[in-house]
Amino acid sequence: MDTTVLLDILQRYVFNVANLQGMLRLSTPIVLAGLCALITSRAGILNIAGEGMILFGAWFAVAGSYFAENALVGVAAAMLSGAVIGGLFALFSLRFRAHIIIMGIAINIFANAATIFLTRAVFKQAGAFAAPRIQGLNPIALPIIKDIPILGEVLSGYSLIVYLTWILVALTTLFLYRTPWGLHLRAVGENPQAAETLGINVPRIRFAAVMASGVYASLAGVYLSLGHLKMYTDQMAAGRGYIGMAVNTFGGGEPIGVFLASTLFGLVDTIGWRLQGERIMPVYFISMLPYVATLVALTVFTLRQQRAKRAALANNAEEE
Amino acid sequence: MTSKMGTLQRHLRGAFQRSIGIVLSILAGVFVGSLIMIWYKQNPVEIYTLLLKGAVGSQRSIFIAMQRATPLIFTAIASTIAFRTGVFNIGVEGQFFIGAICGTFVGYAFALPTIIHLPLTLLAGFLGGAAWAYFPTIMRQKLGISEIITTIMTNYIATHLISYLTNYPMRASPTTTETPPVQATTRLPQFIELTRHWAKPLGKGTQAHFGIFIALAVVAIVYFIFKRTKLGYELRMVGISFPFSEFGGIHLDRAFIGGMLISGGIAGLGGIVEILGVWREYKNLFATGFGFRGNLASLLGRQSVIGSLVAALFYGAMEAGALGLEWAAGIPRQLIDIVIGLIIFFMAAEGMWDFVKRIKWVRAPEAARKSTQELEV
Helix, strand or coil: CCHHHHHHHHHHHCCCHHHHHHHHHHHHHHHHHHHHHHHHHCCCCCCCCHHHHHHHHHHHHHHHHHHHCCHHHHHHHHHHHHHHHHHHHHHHHHHCCCCHHHHHHHHHHHHHHHHHHHHHHHHCCCCEECCCCCCCCCEECCCCHHHCHHHHHHHCCEEHHHHHHHHHHHHHHHHHHHCHHHHHHHHHHHCHHHHHHCCCCHHHHHHHHHHHHHHHHHHHHHHHHHHCCCCEECCCCCCHHHHHHHHHHHCCCCHHHHHHHHHHHHHHHHHHHHHHHHCCCCHHHHHHHHHHHHHHHHHHHHHHHHHHHHHHHHHHHHHC | CHHHHHHHHHHHHHHHHHHHHHHHHHHHHHHHHHHHHHHCCCCHHHHHHHHHHHHHCCHHHHHHHHHHHHHHHHHHHHHHHHHHCCCCCCCHHHHHHHHHHHHHHHHHHCCCCHHHHHHHHHHHHHHHHHHHHHHHHHHHHHHCCCHHHHHHHHHHHHHHHHHHHHHCCCCCCCCCCECCCCCHHHCCCEHHHHHCCCCCCCCCCCCCECHHHHHHHHHHHHHHHHHHCHHHHHHHHHHHCHHHHHHCCCCHHHHHHHHHHHHHHHHHHHHHHHHHHHHCCCECCCCCCHHHHHHHHHHHCCCCHHHHHHHHHHHHHHHHHHHHHHHHHCCCCHHHHHHHHHHHHHHHCHHHHHHHHCCHHHCCCHHHHHCCCCCCC
16 A cells, blocks of 8 residues: 555544544543543552443433533532442442442442433433433633634534543643642552551542542533533443543553543544445444454553563572 | 251351341342332332232243343353352353354354254354453463453453444345344244143243253252362362462362353353344344343352352342333333342442341351452452
8 A cells, every 4th residue: 555545544534623523522531431440440449330420420410401501500410420429339339348340330230220210200201301401511612722723623612521621631640640649549559558557548548539530430421411412311321431441441540541542442433433434344343443452452561561570570580 | 966956057047147138238229219219209019019010920920030030040150150260250241242143153054953953052152152251361360460351341342243243244134233043943942932822821921931941950050060079169269269279289270261261151151042042033232231230140149159040030030020010000110220229239238237247146257258358359
């Protein structure tokens, strides 16, 4: 394949404004789900309840927006629901010693049933709920950036949550590496016993991490229900909670890594839509790609780690 | 005589200790469920009565419960085997689907006499599920990578792979996204098909099928393996303590990998049995959630083989009851998933019932309490 063909393909499927916009839009809820997984995994907790937390976030965002006729109230309601579910999850799994994975699965099944039930009980609707009273989050044009030729189109004109997500990626990095609490959180994740001897309150840090993960996940839910379409649909999380765990693993547990990995997922999604529209090749293999890539990355990463460890041991032995 | 009485008393006390948490959890779940029903302006007593009627109130409801329970028995047993070897097989969901699609292929692509075809189809399901469990197992075994992340990945890969297969190579006709139907020689008969001409047909208006017998056979075999064979002993030892069992001369690799592959295989077997009994062709994503529900049923059954069977039957009956409830009174059937979710919350939260364990008569021995709590995350 010569370069012009390659360039042409790249431009058609990747580097054009519509694709890049789609990529950033589709990656937003995944970034948030990834941060949800990240904050708990860095505290040494495997939280698989992200899926359920996203669902609750999406539902409460619509409910809040519907009853107050104000999108921001919806956002607040969703974040509150995330904190509450996260708090309950933490209470049961940390305090009452419920197995964290079982608790996660139970929350996901519970959230799925509860949101369907609530839609029927509160809004008397089955399957989906949309109403003119629901206020969505309107697109915001960024002051100066919007006037930059192509970049402006790609970077500006999204709803609040998209920008908030970018800010959260930066803030989470700052939090982890530049604040004492972040240091404590990483210490708890890496070696809870050592952290405890240093006087760090391990249960409290973990409790806070799980609650924070609930808030991150709920924002992903907000984006799904108010960020674009202004409606709630049953099961609209559609696996993003689990995908969040994938991007966290793929991104090496770093916020920026999560962001880049999510962008990859978003890109694959957009390309998938595109290819499906043009009927060129089955979209399924492309959709499969990020998951396979995560497995490969995990394998390579672990192998390298093991080799480094072995080399270090060998060096020590030589010195002695 | 006295020693016999002593044993009996010990057994009774043991059973009581094991079930006290479950009973309290069910009561707590039912109670919180009642509060939700009252909020929904319904009379809880009436609803629970309807639920019981829908679950076991008539011959038809019993057969519906049986049909719903059949796949759950497989997935619950699959989860239990993995639990016992100390891993959490969330991949049951994907293994179930892969087993189903592999079996479906053998089911429609060959024309053989039933006596060969049916076992061959079931074997394909078993092998498909086991193969799908292989990769996460090896990653955990050789590299120590958490099987939870990897099995979640393989679940998604399974979903997309099957979407491809049912849309392209295995598609029956341009207008559907289903495979061709499996041959009549490999179908599992439904009760109604066999008894249609009886004066009182069994399972009228249901799709309950003979897969339940395969499920029960699997339960019996797995029970036997755990109780009576060397492999079962090794599996249990590996689950209880890795370092100890290595010291005791058990081949860790063999026992661990064997356990995971059997777990995946049984999940796959469940998938193909569901196809052969109910659907008879592979509809894309014909039944999601059996894997995860199986994980929960295994927990409800305290990760014991017989417990898993009972829990799967209970879960199936509750689902049948919920369907009945929706038909009879227009109550969303999700109400039951909510109640079961609550029961699981209360059951999993062992620390919540600590006050009960302080009562002398029910105090559990130290060792028993550790069961799954120490599972590494």
